[in-house]
Amino acid sequence: MAEIVIKQERPLVEELLGRYKGVIGKDFPGYRNHVYRTITYAMYFLDNDAAVEKLVETAFVYHDIGLWTDHELAYLEPSEAVALADNEKYGWGLDPDALRGAIHWHHKITPYTGPHARVIEACRKADWIDASMGTVHKGLSKATIREVEAAFPNFGFHKTLLRLAKDYGGSTLVGGIKVTRGIVKW
Known part of the structure; x- marks a missing residue:
């Protein structure tokens, strides 16, 4: 397995996320850093394979975007739809099945x-690491996770998720149930 590579600048991520900065609003810094952390972990698991980096970057920009674009707690399908539409609109040429699947x-x-x-x-392992704030570490050391978290601070991202669950679900409990039923897959 390759060493963890922390890239502070990812021009594609900045370009793609920039299109949604106004929609994401005050949650943008937290979501941006969540995207960077998950890309970092996923690329580690992929031995930093440059051939799949564009796909991974794009998938993670869009993986939760439906929370803001569609105000949905069951946000996987809305996120997929936005990613696939942009893939077609901008002619990125990413495999739509791989992009959809990663989301x-x-x-x-x-x-x-x-x-x-x-x-x-x-991508699945990377998101579990970050969503669990390193509790689920998928073989990465706690020190490595801390290093990635230090490079890309949380900026309240996990609190944002709780707030959105409450806002969209009517309460944190009901929203949490809706999120779980809408996004967790076996």
């Missing part, structure tokens, strides 16, 4: 073994 399966509890498994599984 759709990123909350899967068990390992993903279907088409595009290498990239999708790396």
